[in-house]
Amino acid sequence: MSSVTAIASSSFVHATAVVDEGVIIGDGSRVWHFSHLGKGCRIGERCSLGQNVYVAPGVRIGSNVKIQNNVSIYEGVELHDDVFCGPSMVFTNVITPRSAFPRNTSAHYAKTIVKRGATIGANATIVCGHTIGEFGFVGAGAVVTHDVPPHAIVVGNPAKVIGYACTCGARLALEQGGAHCTGCAKLYRNIEGRLQAK
Numbered sequence: 376m377s378s379v380t381a382i383a384s385s386s387f388v389h390a391t392a393v394v395d396e397g398v399i400i401g402d403g404s405r406v407w408h409f410s411h412l413g414k415g416c417r418i419g420e421r422c423s424l425g426q427n428v429y430v431a432p433g434v435r436i437g438s439n440v441k442i443q444n445n446v447s448i449y450e451g452v453e454l455h456d457d458v459f460c461g462p463s464m465v466f467t468n469v470i471t472p473r474s475a476f477p478r479n480t481s482a483h484y485a486k487t488i489v490k491r492g493a494t495i496g497a498n499a500t501i502v503c504g505h506t507i508g509e510f511g512f513v514g515a516g517a518v519v520t521h522d523v524p525p526h527a528i529v530v531g532n533p534a535k536v537i538g539y540a541c542t543c544g545a546r547l548a549l550e551q552g553g554a555h556c557t558g559c560a561k562l563y564r565n566i567e568g569r570l571q572a573k
């Protein structure tokens with residue numbers, strides 16, 4: 376039986392976008408030119424999906440998520456609230472792909488979780504099976520091959536931690552027992568090696 380697509384009246388889907396059956400698009404979300412939403416995927420509220428974005432069947436995307444042009448969200452990828460995906464960044468979902476040995480069922484897909492508030496810079500690649508922690512920041516062009524700790528800024532190939540970012544995105548200055556934001560001055564305490572806003 377086919378399921379019904381539900382597009383909130385306050386959301387916008389450009390005429391060139393393709394929306395398959397059973398898709399749910401939350402209030403205030405916008406889907407731009409040539410994007411494709413696969414069967415049964417769910418887009419939260421106030422999201423923006425730029426041009427040529429692909430969301431695979433069944434994928435769930437939180438609220439207030441910004442996905443820039445040319446990004447594909449494959450099965451196995453989870454985007455929590457307030458995530459930012461920069462232009463042309465790349466998710467993966469098969470760790471050892473071979474054309475002659477197809478690994479194209481759910482059982483083959485490794486999970487990638489992008490937690491609340493995280494940013495992935497332009498052209499970065501996330502090797503599947505890893506988690507980007509809350510407010511983690513992946514620099515432009517980075518290749519992520521390990522989990523990214525909460526608030527960590529990672530750059531390079533393979534991506535390494537070069538510092539820590541505030542919820543607002545500015546650098547944190549580390550100090551005894553915690554950190555403060557060099558932008559908005561928010562204070563953090565260091566609890567067992569994890570930064571937590573006060």
Ligand SMILES: CC(C)(COP(=O)(O)OP(=O)(O)OC[C@H]1O[C@@H](n2cnc3c(N)ncnc32)[C@H](O)[C@@H]1OP(=O)(O)O)[C@@H](O)C(=O)NCCC(=O)NCCS
Pocket residue numbers: 461462495496497498512513514515516517528529530531537546
């Ligand atoms: C990672 C990032 C947030 C760091 O910004 P920052 O805190 O201002 O860091 P700085 O520019 O002071 O750079 C610090 C060092 O890291 C290096 N660096 C910064 N970004 C880098 C990146 N993406 N890849 C590799 N090295 C990087 C710098 O060259 C510098 O190295 P140096 O000390 O040897 O000179 C930023 O560079 C970045 O990549 N932002 C993402 C931009 C983007 O993709 N936007 C998409 C939407 S438009």
